[in-house]
Amino acid sequence: MLSSNEIQLRDPFVMRHDVHECYYLYGSTDKNIWKGPATGFDVYRSSDLIQWEGPFPAFRPEPDFWSDTNYWAPEVHAYQGEYYMFATFKADGVCRGTQILRSAHPLGPFTVFSDGPVTPRDWECLDGTFYVDCHGKPWMVFCHEWVQILDGTVCAIPLSDRLDRAIGEPIVLFSATEAHWVEPVSGGTGGLGGTPKTGYVTDGPFLHRCLDGSLLMLWSSFRNRQYAQAIARSISGDILGPWVQKSDPLYESDGGHGMIFTTFDQQIMLALHTPNKTPNERPIFLKLIEEEGTLILEK
Secondary structure: OEEHHHOOOEEEEEEEEOOOOEEEEEEEOOOOOOOOOOOOEEEEEEOOOOEEEEEEEEEOOOOOOOOOEEEEEEEEEEEOOEEEEEEEEEEOOEEEEEEEEEEOOOOOOOEEOOOOOOOOOOOOEEEEEEEEOOOOOEEEEEEEOHHHHOEOEEEEEEEOOOOOOEOOOOEEEEEHHHOOOOOOEEEOOOOOOOOOEEEEOOEEEEEEEOOOOOEEEEEEEEEOOEEEEEEEEEOOOOOOOOEEEOOOOOEOOOOEEEEEEEOOOOOEEEEEEEOOOOOOOEEEEEEEEEEOOEEEEOO
8 A cells, every 4th residue: 555645646637436435546657757668557546545555557558559658647537337538648750649548447457449649630739638518518628738839728629429539620718828827938849849948838627617507627837937726717607618717826836737526525625746846746635615616725
């Protein structure tokens, strides 16, 4: 058994399983997710969010899999009796994108389901998340990376009912600079050539419906040179917005790429990783309170 502070993991995603009476923890689990050959994704299991069994190998690529690096941000969603993993992949000379995998069990093994990335093939994309709208229509929400367009965006694309492909064009929901607190970063070249660029990051979207019907989106960027967790709210109450940004981050102590889940005793929790530096990143779980159509950290 491992405690949370013994697990090196970025982009934590927790799925509560009522039948198994446990929580499954997924994330970017390679020791160095930034370069070198990728191994796959691991998953951990717990009954109390404190002690974790594992790691269990949730995904290992077949020899002919198209991607060999940057295995990032797996999310697992139960849908129509199966488990679907939305995960980001990259290969040399191929744009980063989110592909959908499938398994009959939360521990996997997850195998390729969509025909390559569901995100646009000529876009540098990452961090796809799953959303079903009020009409039962499935969507993927993802980020168009700042390394290609400088001002990163969060976009939505409609999916087939089987979740095996996109069935429409991507729709831009908002850009990083619409949040006035976001500060630029310098780094990767993406699709812009060989020299480092400066731009504005969008990372890790995740949708949450409040008890009063408000639709919120978690996403991450940078403030004061540290990773930060933000909230946006849909004015219309559904995926196409328009989206308005909360004036300050929810969490700004060098942590982010969060998601929200509810415990067995109905406590709303925020999962994120902190600090944002390899190999020190760890998953943490913070209590949230819904208040007037938004979320605040419990003090």
